[in-house]
Amino acid sequence: MSGLERWYTRGGRLEPVLLAKNGKSRYAPVSALNSYILTSMQCDQQIPSCKRCIRLFGQCPGYPDPWLLTLRRQDARAAEMVCTRVEKSRRRRTEQGGVIDIPLVRTLDISAETASVHKFYADYITESGATFLELIGNEHASRSTQCLSAALGATAMASSSRQLCQSGLMSRAREAYGKAVREIRLAIRDNTLTDQDSVLISMFVLGLFQTVAAEFAPQQSPKTEPGCHPHARGALALLRYRAEHQLLNSVDRKLLALFRQIRLMDLFTTSRNIPLLWFELDAFVNSLEHVPNIEPLIRRAVDYKVLFLSIDLGMSAPEIGRIQGIQVPELIWSGLSLAQDLDEAAAEIVYVDGVGIPSASFNGFITISSATNAAIASELDETDKINTIMMVQQILVLFAISAAAADMEFLADTGRYGPSSEVIHAFYNQYPTAGANYPDRLIDVQSVVIDSLDRLWIPDTGRALTKEGLLVQSSCGGPKIVGVNLTTNEVFQTILFPRHVAYPDSYIDDLRLDFRPELTEMGKRVAYITDTSPAGHSGIIIVDLGTGER
Secondary structure, rough: OEEEEEEEEOOOOEEEEEEEEOOOOEEHHHHHHHHHHHOOOOOOOOOOOOHHHHHOOOOOOOOOOOHHHHHHHHHHHHHHHHHHHHHHHHHHHHHHOOOOOOOOOOOOOOOOHHHHHHHHHHHHOOOEEHHHHHHHHHHHHHHHOHHHHHHHHHHHHHHHHHHHOOOOHHHHHHHHHHHHHHHHHHHHHOOHHHHHHHHHHHHHHHHHHHHHHHOOOOOOOOOOOOOOOHHHHHHHHHHHHHHHHOOOOHHHHHHHHHHHHHHHHHHHHHOOOOOOOHHHHHHHHHOOOOOOOOOOOHHHHHHHHHEEEEEEOOOHHHHHHHOOOHHHHHHHHHHHHHHHHHHHHHHHHOOOOOOOOOEEEEOOOOEOOOOOOOHHHOOOOEEEEEEHHHHHHHHHHHHHHHHHEEEEEEOOOOOOOOOOEEEEOEEOOOOOOOOOOOOOOOOOOOOOEEEOOOEEEEEEOOOEEOOOOOOOOOOOOOOOOEEEOOOOEEEEEEEEEEOOOOOOOOOEEEEEEEEOOOOOOOOOOEEEEOOOOOOOOOOOEEEEEEOOOO
């Protein structure tokens, strides 16, 4: 240390003596000496065994932690990097003309139930045209209860599980279904919650869940009622409760339209028995006020189905000719007329964009708000038409078998659509016979030719054109040439064309004769017939009128 020469004892206390530059000595306090030592001494902080502070002062201030020394060296580097980044950001903003890039916000993590509900809305509820589905969306968005939220979540997850093939999602859907059932039970016990529309809607949503999940399979027992809605009994009981307490509103009417549609599907898909719940629902709806009745055409289809299902297969042959005061021929004509009316009603359902308020079809179940909805409503009528035709066929078979067993005459024609048909050996003797192979009759003649010997040559196409514009194909024996002697008015020659000459889709159109005798061995004439087939294989048929060779 500069200026420190020696230590002296003063009063038993060791004190340093500083020598001035002029050579004179003086005493210095210990505290001043310590400050002088700390400012002048360069302590090596990385060698803790130096002990210089201990020798001088009796205590060491301690050595800093090595990690802190590392951080102290990194602080400057971090500050430099931050300044560099800030400078780059300022330079980029200046180059972009003040435009600031906004970073993308990270997508929030949502549950599987929420994602399934959004998918269910997009797939079925949004612009669906089905009154029931739109009702679910409106009720869930406005004032949803726990039972409706759980029921909708279960149905949505079941639908997503089916579409995405996620078995784990179906397990969560079943858990939500059980929760919805518990919530509905609690709501029914609480009279205040029973008055809410969402509880009634939840009953139908649970039925939709079991339909989507395909978990409802009625047992094959006499007491089991067929149907596709497992909660039908509970829904009807809740509707009756609301009617008794004057709680019916527009929601109930829309759900009744859905209920009727479900029961109609049950009725038309049931082959052997009548769903008893149909009569209960029909009687309940008829007892209400301001509830639209079934459309007349649909009512006819329902009555016809009920009448068909009421036929007892154990009837004897004489009894089967009359069912509930209606003769079987009348029942058949009624079914055919119903099928025709259903076909016309399906053809009339057309969507016209921008024309007034969209109409409703099929008892108000579907709103014709798009071309897709119009096609769905039209197909419903077409389905009823097909079911009606199938019932007519079954009635015909049933009656024919019974009539044949009883030796009854079961072929008849009222003459409503033309002359009465003649029955010979249980076959219709109708004429003309279209494309039948009658070699002694003319089916379709396009032109005739008279030769110099006063003979008439008639080419017959063998094909007939129906009223619907269908050109029936010919069969062997139909296409031919017929020669008629005009003097005696008799047919003297008929030449039939086999299959390899006149095809089923050939069309014999015109005929020309060649009088030169040297053309054939017998010296007879040769006929040239044109084949103007609409199928495209046109040609000329050459016939030796002497031998008949083609």
